[in-house]
Amino acid sequence: MKKRISDLLDGYEDDSVDLSADTPLSPARIKELTMNRITPKQNKLRRLPVRLLAAAAIAAVLTASAFAAVYIAGAGELMQDFFAKDGEALSTGQIESLDQVGQTFEEGATDNGATITPVAALADENCYYLRLRVEAPEGTVLPDLDPNVDGYYQMVGSQWPEEELTFISETGVDINNGYSYTFEWQPDSDPTDNVKEVVIRFTAQGTEPAVYNNQEGKILTIHGLWIQAPDKAYTPVFTGNFVLNVGGAFEKHSLTIDCGGADYVDTTGLGYTTWLDRVELTPLSISVWFRDNVKPDQTSYAHFSGSKGFCEGLQIVLKDGTVVFDNVPTWTFDPAELNWDASTMLADGPISNKDGYTPFSQPLDLDQVDYLKFGDHIIPVHMDSVD
Numbered sequence: 001m002k003k004r005i006s007d008l009l010d011g012y013e014d015d016s017v018d019l020s021a022d023t024p025l026s027p028a029r030i031k032e033l034t035m036n037r038i039t040p041k042q043n044k045l046r047r048l049p050v051r052l053l054a055a056a057a058i059a060a061v062l063t064a065s066a067f068a069a070v071y072i073a074g075a076g077e078l079m080q081d082f083f084a085k086d087g088e089a090l091s092t093g094q095i096e097s098l099d100q101v102g103q104t105f106e107e108g109a110t111d112n113g114a115t116i117t118p119v120a121a122l123a124d125e126n127c128y129y130l131r132l133r134v135e136a137p138e139g140t141v142l143p144d145l146d147p148n149v150d151g152y153y154q155m156v157g158s159q160w161p162e163e164e165l166t167f168i169s170e171t172g173v174d175i176n177n178g179y180s181y182t183f184e185w186q187p188d189s190d191p192t193d194n195v196k197e198v199v200i201r202f203t204a205q206g207t208e209p210a211v212y213n214n215q216e217g218k219i220l221t222i223h224g225l226w227i228q229a230p231d232k233a234y235t236p237v238f239t240g241n242f243v244l245n246v247g248g249a250f251e252k253h254s255l256t257i258d259c260g261g262a263d264y265v266d267t268t269g270l271g272y273t274t275w276l277d278r279v280e281l282t283p284l285s286i287s288v289w290f291r292d293n294v295k296p297d298q299t300s301y302a303h304f305s306g307s308k309g310f311c312e313g314l315q316i317v318l319k320d321g322t323v324v325f326d327n328v329p330t331w332t333f334d335p336a337e338l339n340w341d342a343s344t345m346l347a348d349g350p351i352s353n354k355d356g357y358t359p360f361s362q363p364l365d366l367d368q369v370d371y372l373k374f375g376d377h378i379i380p381v382h383m384d385s386v387d
Contacts, residue, residue, distance in 0.1 A: 075102025076363075078120040079131060082186070082199050083362050093365035097283035098122055100253040101213065111240030113137030116222060119197075123250045124282040126357045128202040128212035130246055131186075134225060136194040136238055144191040151229040153185055153196065155222050158234040163223050167202070170217035170248070179204050203359060218247035255281040255366045257381055261291075264313035264375035269333040271342045274311060275350050276374050281316070283364050286325060287357040288314070291350035310358050315373040324364060 076098035080090045090098075101122050108117030119131040134155075136142055145151060157163025167175040179202050186197040202212065224239035259276040266272045278289040288311045316325035335342070372379040 073104075074099040075104050075120040075122060078104065079122055079129065079199075082129070082131070082184070085362060090363065091365060093367060094283075094363045097253070097365050097367075098363050100251055101283055103247065103250065105246065107245070108133070109242040109244055111242055112238060114225070114238040114240055114242075116242040116244065118220075118244050118246045121246055121250075122284060123213040123247065124252075124254070124284045125211050125213060126204045126282075126285045126287065127359050128247075129284075130200045130202075130220070132198050132200065132244075134196045134198060136225065138194065140194050140237065141192060142188075142194055142196045142237070144188060145227065148230065151227050153183070153198070153237075154226045154228045154234070155183055155198070155200070155224075157224065157226050157236065157239075158232075163226075163239075165223070166219075166221045168219050168221075170219070173216075175202075175212070175218065204357075212247070213250035213252055215249055216247075217245065220244045220246045253282060253366070255369065255381065257281070257372060257379060259372065259374065259377075259379050262374045262377040262379060264377075266312065268312070268329050268331060269335050270338075270340055272346050273350075274313065276311065276314070279314075279372060281364060281366060281369065283360075283366065285357050285359045286316070286364075287355065289353070289355045291353050293347040293350055294352065295345055295347060296352060310356050311354075313375045316364070317370050317373055318365075318368045319370040320368070324362075325360070 074095075076090075076095035079098055079102065080095055083094075084090055101124060102120055104120045105118040108115050114137050115133075115135040117133040117135070119133055121131070122129040132155075134142070142153075145153065156165055165176075165181075167179075169175060181200055181202045184199045184201060186199065188196055204212075220243075222242045222244070224242075225237040226234045227237060228234050257279045259279055261275045261277055264274045264276065266274070272292055272294045275291045276288065277291065280287040290311050310327060312327055312329050314325070314327045315323050317323055333340070369381045371381055
């Protein structure tokens with residue numbers, strides 16, 4: 001198909017997150033996780049020790065507790081429903097990959113009768129996902145909201161900076177500087193009670209990675225829960241000072257691929273060439289380092305021509321042949337409509353260096369990656385380069 005010049009203004013959009021599944025902290029989900037952990041594997045005929053059965057009984061009693069879930073499940077299991085699409089569970093490898101870059105937590109913060117508890121976090125250099133359990137004061141109901149009528153739950157208020165959340169490292173670095181965040185409220189098995197769960201997704205902005213997965217402790221401070229009406233007015237549900245210890249000692253798990261300057265000629269109608277130097281994969285995102293021959297005063301065209309403005313022509317292929325990341329454009333532009341003249345806007349060879357990243361909509365099992373495809377180039381992946 002052919003794109004108009006107005007299409008260049010389209011922004012980046014992630015794949016939608018399926019919200020049909022129950023929260024992993026629902027009693028039914030926790031009980032399922034508990035029984036999965038204590039049930040013997042097939043083909044092993046043995047009796048469970050009495051103390052393990054007793055522990056299972058105790059865990060069943062605690063199914064309504066977030067703390068019980070932390071001890072039963074790892075970060076991958078606690079976060080998998082956030083990433084699962086079309087009702088399909090993640091693979092064992094995907095869950096284990098999330099475990100490698102995740103943490104679970106045990107303690108929350110209480111103020112004015114409300115409690116906010118961090119449940120699990122996932123982190124790499126570009127992304128940080130934090131699942132929170134939000135419990136309003138006794139007697140306060142947190143119903144499901146119709147965004148067109150009721151608005152949205154927000155964990156920031158309208159008065160800045162006093163009602164804004166803060167994210168600070170233990171050395172005082174403001175992680176709040178140069179990142180964006182979104183609140184993604186999770187399905188609620190009981191919308192008549194005072195509990196909701198939310199995943200806050202932080203993503204780095206600009207060219208410098210935020211290094212969410214470094215070894216420094218991280219403190220997130222939240223000042224309450226509000227409802228933002230469709231007319232943008234904010235109504236507080238509860239307020240307080242909730243200081244949460246939500247990080248430090250994250251394990252880095254990444255795969256670096258030397259792409260050797262493989263080339264790809266743009267197929268959208270602009271005809272520029274991209275040379276791919278290096279790719280880094282984590283379970284959460286892909287980072288690229290590349291060069292092109294677009295003259296500096298024309299780079300805006302090239303940025304918009306690629307899917308997501310991100311190194312077009314690149315694919316990630318698994319060992320079973322599945323393409324899990326596909327950045328090959330399926331459209332063309334009319335160069336005349338863009339006033340694009342390749343003879344004057346392009347150089348003979350690479351003249352600019354670029355880098356960027358984009359998060360995955362589903363976690364990547366690095367062990368299953370077979371090769372990268374970049375135009376006509378097949379770039380094998382060697383697992384000995386996994387960090």
